[in-house]
Amino acid sequence: MSKHYTVLVIDDKGSPVRERVVSKRLMAALVATVCITISAIAAGGYHYTRLYRSVAEKEQMQSQIMRQRADIESQRKQLQTFAQNINELKANLISLNEFESKIRILANLEHKADQASLFAIGGSMPDDLDTDLPLKEGHDSLVRDMHTHINQVNQASAVQQNSFETLLKSLKSKRNLLASTPSLRPAKGWVSSDFGYRVSPFTGRREFHKGIDIANHQDTPIIAPADGVITYAQEKWLIGNMITIDHGYGMLTRYGHLHKMLKKKGERVKRGETIALMGNTGRSTGPHVHYEVHLNGVPVNPMHYILD
Template sequence: MTCINIQMKGRIKIWFHSGNSFKIREFSLRKSFLFLFIFISLACVGTVSYFGHDYYLLKQNTLDNVALLETITAQKTELKDQRRQIQMFAGEIQGLKEQITKLGQLESQVRLIADIDKSGRSSGLFGIGGVSKIDLDQEIPLDAHHNALIREMHHQVKQIKSVADKEKLDFNDLIDKLTKKKNLLASSPSIKPVSGAITSPFGYRKSPFTGRRTFHSGLDISNRIGTKIVSTAFGKVVFAGRKTGYGNVVIIDHGYGKTTKYAHLRKILVHKNQQVKRGETIATLGNTGRTTGPHLHYEVLVNGTPVNPSKYILN
């Protein structure tokens, strides 16, 4: 139990009494000291409350700033990853354009080799610009060239799709023409009919029999009697027998106006109307007919006119 007794002489007496004891303690304080103590206590409480509130606000702002900084960092990382992916995609677009260019070049080479006209077709790759190396630079700021790069990529994807569709049509056209030309290529004489040395070329020569200048309509290829002779292209045997001056002869019609003749044969191994393939054995070398020794007389005729067989030997 505590009792406070305020004296008139400017002092304040305070008694402390405990319920378990009969002792009473007395304290005497000046009134001015008590008021000063109360004032200082209130001032301290106010100061601590003021600075405590400021500290709380500062701490809260710090936490908010940290969270905001983490969000900004995460967004920057995400943007950087997106830009890297976009740049990789741009590089893949460039590689795809290069592949399409190579396919176009391959198509042109095949057409040239097969003698197939492109019929006015031109590569659709002309006019497609490349992606700028500046746009592909990983070190440029995230906001620089970003939107322009995306727009350019969309534009190029459209162009590449258009070119790819056109190249597909070109290849379909090429395949169709190659298919049609397949039989022509298979029926064109292209190999040497027999191994050996060419002893008499195509063209004018001095006749070994008369000594006069005469036209030789084929090639004379010499070798041992019995050497295998093959068909130089796919075709149909239209003659297999003897002819005056030529001895044993095989004539093969290859279609498309092309015919080959094989003369001075020892033995004929095919018959009339038989289909033969390029490289198939049709006879053996001999010296039948009018000859000065064993050899093959080989002719190539186009629409009935003898042409230089050397132009039709690729091996």
């Protein structure tokens, strides 16, 4: 059996055919080398392709991780900002509570409960959220605390709203009371007779004078010292032409010896509005207005209700 191969070499230029003798062992080695080379190239290409894909996937994952980290960092910053907003909202509620307390003091209204009752947490103010807490360590803790504080702020807001509504009603009532409280001198002039006991210029006897007399020229304007409703406007025996104003809240004022009445029964009047002109009707020693103030049906000193 032959142990070699004869290889004919033919080129395309018409050169004579050449023979080459190659041993089978060498041919086998050549074939094996070629197969190994091809396999190595194929394996290298396969591994290269896998490595290229792995590198690409790694870069993609790294890029995705970076984006996720940026999103997480942004969310953490938003949580910190939100926590700061909650702290500011609590501070604003406390300021509103203090402002309301000041208004109540100025308006002489019932004292309001303190700040602790605003949040109603065991009688003490809740601590502010720690916005400098490292979120990598206390992320879940901060979120839980934020939920707790949000509930507290919501409850405190409801309490403050109800308190403001009560305050508004009280202020409206106070405003109406102040508007209905006599505070102006009903006429220009001088006080010719004071409130209290005196000797009557007509009988010479000691009697109780229920008001004050303010004297001036006839037809001097007489004004309403507070808001109210005219409940009487006609002549009444010794006091002459008389007007009575009901101011509400148990307050009533009376004006006598008028020359001319400018308002009728049932009309509403405002503080400072002219209601009559000074006169000398009824039993009188000269032009003046007899001015009375009644509180819950009892005559009181009108000078206590003249602030101008």
